[in-house]
Amino acid sequence: MPKLALVASLLTLTGAAIAAPQKHPHFDDRGTLAWHTTLAAAKAAARAEDKLILVEYGREA
């Protein structure tokens, strides 16, 4: 089973709800990362996917 499909299946199994990620609000990273805009949403996604959180703290150029 592809990894994304598996993650989706596991979330379906547990009924977990995570805010949908989006593009970075200030620049185009060409699809490198799924970006959240609140720490709570990033924590939930990181926990669900066993990942770290990459914080990018800046402003639009």
Add this chain to the structure above:
Amino acid sequence: MERTLPAADVKARIGALAVGLASDCDAPESDVSAILDANLPGATGLPFVAFLTADGAWVAGYSGSKDVTAFVKFLADAEASPARDATPAVRKQLDKVAKAATAAAAKGDWKPVLAAGREAAKTSGRCPERDAIRAAEKLAAEWLAAQWNEIAADARSGADLAPARRRLAEIKKHFAGQPAAAEAETGVKALLRLTRIREAEAASGPSPTGRRRAAEEFAGSRWADLFATSDAETDAK
């Protein structure tokens, strides 16, 4: 970051390592500011970049810009960081449920597996116990996917729907209280509707209108496709 993140050496690795948090320095969350202030004291050059654990604990960070080579080193350090590992307390917390999940999965008993997954979701950090729970959850997800596929195949082939109803009952039993059980309950209604359509068609011939209406009734669910003309009926035409 705009040029660094899409670089081939970075993109291939960072997506597997992290999710992103875009924090606007002109309207930051206080929690984010506090973490950065504590770990990058006196930093002024934007952007501030950091890896945190899923619990918000500091892993590594810097302020200012880095070229791709320097960022790859930063990435490698984060990948190897012991901060990514579960604490002994988390491992102890998950040990018992991981063993229960593994044993239950071997018997096709999915309730303890789901319970273990919920317990694991309350914690973070890599450990063999979490890997065991993930493996058991994967088996549960595969079993569930197989049930959905078999039910759809029975409906499409025009076969007797009794086995499909039994599969739905099994799903409801194993996944009680979960989204899959609600989907199965809807499936029970869809199979009942399909049975009635089949009975009407056996008496009066094809009923494309009845099938279309039923598909509309179950639109947005996995069950809408059940009302397409079955393979057996298509072959008979």
